Amino acid sequence: MTETNESLWRAPFAAEPLDATVTIPGSKSLSNRYLVLAAMGTKPVTLIGLLRSRDTELMMGALEALGVSCVADADDETTVVVTPPENGVFRGGSSVFCGLAGTVMRFVPALALYADGPVHFDGDKQSYQRPMGPLLEGLRQLGARIDFEGEPGHLPFTLTPPEQAVGGSVSIDSSGSSQFISGLLLGAPKLGGGLRLTHTGEHLPSLPHIRMTMADLGAAGVDVRMDGRTWTVAHGDVQLLPQVVVEPDLSNAAPFLGAALIAGGTVRVPNWPERTTQPGGLLPEYLEHMGATITIEEMPNGARTLGVTSNGVIHGLGDFDLSAAGEIAPSLAALLVFADAPTSLTGIGHLRGHETNRLEALVTEIRRVGGDADELADGIAIRPVGPERLHGAVMETYADHRMATFAAMLGLRIRDIDVVNVETTRKTIPDFVGLWSSMLG
Numbered sequence: 001m002t003e004t005n006e007s008l009w010r011a012p013f014a015a016e017p018l019d020a021t022v023t024i025p026g027s028k029s030l031s032n033r034y035l036v037l038a039a040m041g042t043k044p045v046t047l048i049g050l051l052r053s054r055d056t057e058l059m060m061g062a063l064e065a066l067g068v069s070c071v072a073d074a075d076d077e078t079t080v081v082v083t084p085p086e087n088g089v090f091r092g093g094s095s096v097f098c099g100l101a102g103t104v105m106r107f108v109p110a111l112a113l114y115a116d117g118p119v120h121f122d123g124d125k126q127s128y129q130r131p132m133g134p135l136l137e138g139l140r141q142l143g144a145r146i147d148f149e150g151e152p153g154h155l156p157f158t159l160t161p162p163e164q165a166v167g168g169s170v171s172i173d174s175s176g177s178s179q180f181i182s183g184l185l186l187g188a189p190k191l192g193g194g195l196r197l198t199h200t201g202e203h204l205p206s207l208p209h210i211r212m213t214m215a216d217l218g219a220a221g222v223d224v225r226m227d228g229r230t231w232t233v234a235h236g237d238v239q240l241l242p243q244v245v246v247e248p249d250l251s252n253a254a255p256f257l258g259a260a261l262i263a264g265g266t267v268r269v270p271n272w273p274e275r276t277t278q279p280g281g282l283l284p285e286y287l288e289h290m291g292a293t294i295t296i297e298e299m300p301n302g303a304r305t306l307g308v309t310s311n312g313v314i315h316g317l318g319d320f321d322l323s324a325a326g327e328i329a330p331s332l333a334a335l336l337v338f339a340d341a342p343t344s345l346t347g348i349g350h351l352r353g354h355e356t357n358r359l360e361a362l363v364t365e366i367r368r369v370g371g372d373a374d375e376l377a378d379g380i381a382i383r384p385v386g387p388e389r390l391h392g393a394v395m396e397t398y399a400d401h402r403m404a405t406f407a408a409m410l411g412l413r414i415r416d417i418d419v420v421n422v423e424t425t426r427k428t429i430p431d432f433v434g435l436w437s438s439m440l441g
């Protein structure tokens with residue numbers, strides 16, 4: 001299952017201001033955490049509103065390889081019952097395919113600590129570039145043996161579990177991805193002596209995603225604490241509630257809400273959570289800084305609809321630390337191409353290890369349409385140019401869903417943008433083109 005569709009999609013131009021309501025599918029980060037936590041329990045868990053996209057299919061495939069059952073409701077594929085293996089032991093001698101999904105390649109290896117034999121991990125060729133070393137070093141400190149087939153510290157590899165997963169203290173440098181810490185924390189409660197995990201690096205990206213991991217472990221009854229750069233997880237049972245509802249993916253809301261600023265008008269997203277652990281929860285504040293008006297409408301059923309309204313004037317952000325929410329950098333970058341002042345998005349050097357080298361990709365694609373951007377040591381600088389300098393182009397997407405949605409956003413205000421392999425958006429959105437077209441009416 002690789003992504004090879006090289007067809008071109010003409011991104012629709014927004015001829016008039018938007019007035020749209022867009023229902024965003026479930027969160028990738030929450031869906032894949034709940035799937036892992038459900039697999040570690042003893043009783044079946046029904047996940048409601050689960051994202052059904054490539055990354056969650058890969059996660060379900062990975063868990064099934066380990067002996068977990070994931071069964072979708074016949075009438076609604078976003079309702080999935082997850083049943084852990086009967087004896088609580090994951091199946092060894094198995095193969096896990098990670099595609100390009102960070103949450104699969106970084107969350108599933110810790111489960112292999114509890115398998116009854118070696119587990120082989122592989123992924124798309126492009127996944128071989130993504131950093132894995134610190135996670136695997138952490139698992140090695142917990143007694144696992146890792147045999148690399150290609151470059152050390154990267155996919156593909158085979159993990160041989162220890163005789164007994166006793167746990168203890170682990171130190172790793174997680175500055176390359178918060179997912180190394182999340183992956184070790186998620187797998188930790190079954191360790192005989194629990195886990196004491198220390199991050200030794202200077203920077204730590206995506207702290208909200210680590211807090212999300214802690215909150216979800218807490219919801220499964222696990223005692224997990226954070227003290228500075230050290231986390232402790234107590235040994236104990238993992239059991240989510242019988243039914244868990246997944247929030248919409250707030251980072252995937254970014255291109256749609258951002259569209260209101262680029263095209264002008266209003267875009268609404270229903271079921272916006274009042275409180276959330278998703279970094280996308282920071283979006284309304286960011287968009288307000290950029291000049292949008294944010295509204296919240298309470299529905300009769302208690303749900304809340306977020307509205308973003310703009311007259312099309314987008315303010316630059318100056319020096320802006322985005323380390324908390326690096327995954328929305330491509331969407332903010334698209335807005336900043338049309339801003340009234342320059343912006344440096346910083347604290348996101350680790351985006352070089354995302355689906356593609358996103359800093360290089362963003363600079364290349366912004367320049368391709370006539371814009372002005374540069375890579376920084378830890379981010380990207382985007383300087384506005386006059387609209388007369390921006391022009392259509394065939395935009396590359398590098399098998400990166402967020403580079404595809406970035407290109408679609410530019411196409412709202414720049415005519416004749418063709419997007420290579422827009423299907424790559426299926427990584428986290430089942431029907432991006434359909435949603436985007438209906439937003440435009």
Ligand SMILES: O=C(O)C1=C[C@@H](OP(=O)(O)O)[C@@H](O)[C@H](O)C1
Nearest residue numbers: 029177178179205206209326327
């Ligand atoms: O744990 C998660 O669900 C994620 C953590 C972040 O990873 P990084 O810390 O590598 O940026 C984020 O960018 C990714 O999209 C999802």
Ligand SMILES: C=C(OP(=O)(O)O)C(=O)O
Nearest residue numbers: 100101102103327354355
């Ligand atoms: C970095 C991302 O994904 P992954 O979960 O594959 O790391 C992302 O979705 O922006």
